[in-house]
Amino acid sequence: xxxxxxxxxxxxxxxxxxxxxxxxxxxxxxxxxxxxxxxxxxxxxxxxxxxxxxxxxxxxxxxxxxxxxxxxxxxxxxxxxxxxxxxxxxxxxxxxxxxxxxxxxxxxxxxxxx
Amino acid sequence: xxxxxxxxxxxxxxxxxxxxxxxxxxxxxxxxxxxxxxxxxxxxxxxxxxxxxxxxxxxxxxxxxxxxxxxxxxxxxxxxxxxxxxxxxxxxxxxxxxxxxxxxxxxxxxxxx
Numbered sequence: 001x002x003x004x005x006x007x008x009x010x011x012x013x014x015x016x017x018x019x020x021x022x023x024x025x026x027x028x029x030x031x032x033x034x035x036x037x038x039x040x041x042x043x044x045x046x047x048x049x050x051x052x053x054x055x056x057x058x059x060x061x062x063x064x065x066x067x068x069x070x071x072x073x074x075x076x077x078x079x080x081x082x083x084x085x086x087x088x089x090x091x092x093x094x095x096x097x098x099x100x101x102x103x104x105x106x107x108x109x110x111x112x113x114x
Numbered sequence: 115x116x117x118x119x120x121x122x123x124x125x126x127x128x129x130x131x132x133x134x135x136x137x138x139x140x141x142x143x144x145x146x147x148x149x150x151x152x153x154x155x156x157x158x159x160x161x162x163x164x165x166x167x168x169x170x171x172x173x174x175x176x177x178x179x180x181x182x183x184x185x186x187x188x189x190x191x192x193x194x195x196x197x198x199x200x201x202x203x204x205x206x207x208x209x210x211x212x213x214x215x216x217x218x219x220x221x222x223x224x225x226x227x
Contacts, residue, residue: 004157034214043201044158044217093157095215102148103215105157 002028004096006106013084014114021079021109023094029074030096034103035067038091050077084113118202123222126196132189134221136202139183145206147178148215149187151198158201158217161187192225199223 003026013019023033032051036044048064050056050071058064068080077096081088093108119137126132138147148163162169162176164185169176175188189196201220206213 006157036217043219044152046214046216049214091155095157097212101212102160102163103212104160105150108155108157110155 002026002096002104004030004094004104004106006092006094006109008109009107010110010112012112012114015085016083018080018082019084019111021081021092021094021111023077023079023096023106025075025096025104028096028098030077030098031074032097033071033077034095034097035069035077035079036093036095038093038108044093047079081111084111086113089113118204118218120200120202120218120221122219123224126189126192126223126225128194128225128227129191132192132196132223132225134187134189134200134202134223135184136187137184138202138204141182141204142206145204146212147176147182147185148203148205149174149176150201150203150215150217151196152201152220153195153198161200163205192223194225194227197223197225 005024007022035047037047038044047062048056048058050069052071052074056069071077089112091108094106095103097103146165149161150158152158162174164176178185199220199222
C-alpha cells in the first residue's frame with residue numbers, strides 16, 4: 001500500500017516557540033493532504049484540508065494563524081504550530097489522498113510543549 | 115455522511131474470530147463503509163471498504179447487510195497484534211472524489227492470550 005511518512009516522530013519544545021512537522025507521500029502523488037489532531041483517549045479530529053498549490057481549508061475552531069499549513073508539492077505538506085503552548089500538546093497525524101482512492105495515514109508526531 | 119454507532123469495547127481470545135459490528139442506519143446509496151484501525155500511538159491503518167457486496171482481503175472480511183443499515187468486520191483469527199481501536203466510517207463518493215474521513219469513537223478491541 002501507499003506510504004506516508006512524518007517527521008519528526010516526536011518533539012518537545014518550550015512554550016512560545018514554533019514547531020514544524022513534515023508529511024510526505026513516499027510512493028505516490030497526493031493531490032489532497034489532511035491534518036488531524038488527537039488528544040489522549042479521544043478520537044482523531046480533522047484540523048484542515050489542503051490541496052497542492054492552494055490555501056488550506058480549516059475546520060471550525062482551528063486557528064489558521066496558529067496552525068500554518070503549506071502544501072507546496074504533490075508529495076510534501078508541512079504543519080507549523082506557531083507560538084506553541086502546553087494546550088497544543090497532542091498527537092498530530094497527517095493523511096494523504098489521491099482522487100477516487102483511499103486515504104493513507106502517517107505514523108503521527110507526538111508534540112509536547114513544556 | 116451518515117453517522118455510525120459502534121460498541122465502545124470488545125474482547126476476543128487469541129486465535130478466535132473477532133466480529134466487530136457497526137450500525138449505519140441512515141446510510142445513503144452513494145455512501146461506502148470503510149474500516150480503519152489505530153494501534154496505540156500510531157496512525158490509522160486502512161483495513162477494508164465496501165458498498166453493498168461482501169468484501170474480503172488479506173486482513174479481514176466485511177459483511178454488509180442487504181439493507182446496508184449495518185455491517186460487521188471479521189478478523190478470522192485474531193492475534194495479540196490486532197489489539198487496537200477499530201473505526202467504522204461511512205464515506206460518500208462524489209464526482210470530485212470521496213468525502214473526507216471523519217472518525218467517531220470506534221471500538222476498542224482487546225485480544226487476550
